[in-house]
Amino acid sequence: MTDVGASQSQPVTDEISSAMLHNSGLFLKKAAEEIAGHNDAHDKAFDVDCATLTTVFMQVAVELASTALVLKHEGFAGVTRPKNCPASIADAKALWKSGNIRTLNFEDIKPKAARYLGDATFWSAVDMLQRSRNKLVHFHSPLIEGDRIDLRYEVTHVLLQVIAALCKTEDHQFAFGAMELLGLELFHRLVRFEPYQERSAARAREIGPQPHRCGCCGAKAYLRDEDTCIACGYSSDEIFLRCPSCHDRAVFYDHLNLELNDWLEAHCSQCRWKGKAVQCSSCGDDYLIDENEWRCRICRGCRGSGTDR
Ligand SMILES: [Zn+2]
Ligand SMILES: [Zn+2]
Ligand SMILES: [Zn+2]
Missing domain, CATH: 1.20.1330 (f41 fragment of flagellin, N-terminal domain)
Structure with a gap:
């Protein structure tokens, strides 16, 4: 060489x-x-x-x-x-x-x-x-x-x-x-700067009819066809879960690959909480658990269904 x-x-x-x-x-x-x-x-x-x-x-x-x-x-x-x-x-x-x-x-x-x-x-x-x-x-x-x-x-x-x-x-x-x-x-x-949100919403309306309000930034700029908010870049590929510690909807994890794994690491961007994201094999919902908590891929709702929930 x-x-x-x-x-x-x-x-x-x-x-x-x-x-x-x-x-x-x-x-x-x-x-x-x-x-x-x-x-x-x-x-x-x-x-x-x-x-x-x-x-x-x-x-x-x-x-x-x-x-x-x-x-x-x-x-x-x-x-x-x-x-x-x-x-x-x-x-x-x-x-x-x-x-x-x-x-x-x-x-x-x-x-x-x-x-x-x-x-x-x-x-x-x-x-x-x-x-x-x-x-x-x-x-x-x-x-x-x-x-x-x-x-x-x-x-x-x-x-x-x-x-x-x-x-x-x-x-x-x-x-x-x-x-x-x-x-x-x-x-x-x-x-969340207002003029920015307004501009983004206007642009979204040009691209697709009736854009939705983005669950992440609040702009009316979420394009259903592309599954992306053009104001903040949020896409439903990236899903944020509510943090068990600070209660903000700010926990990141790799939603797309979760189905293929028992669990994946999850982090809160707000309070630095760290734990695991799991996809329930029964209802398909993603949920969070603490680092040492993993037992099986059944969420609390499904585990308790028919009894106390
Ligand atoms: Zn957004
Ligand atoms: Zn948090
Ligand atoms: Zn479930």
């Missing part, structure tokens, strides 16, 4: 890749805080400075995540020019430690990253983000009031899409999605 193949250097690329994904999450969170900060102060305009900061944070986050995923799947050869590709694992480690890994620029990474991240809608959102960022950062373009409202809606929308796209990739800290990443409070401040 002449260069560092993907399989041979797996531990190093995995290590670097997860560090980059972690940082991508930091920037996304920063962007969300910036937007949510403005959501609190009702009349405060989403001004050019705020728009500049959020688009830059998000752009950095997307670039980091894209590079991380290509690196993870294709090794160093996927993210560097041949002449800059580390010759050995030791070489790669040394370059990383000294901060000298020279990666391709984002335009070259993008088509490769599209193999592992997002869909067409996601990448057109990224292009939109790049254009806004260029306008704001390089030209400090003045934005008229209408544009600012548009932008505030767009950045929230793109931000959630970025997180959603990252959630679909396996085995890292994005596994439990936007709420886990942002924390329930920040997530709610972001998506």
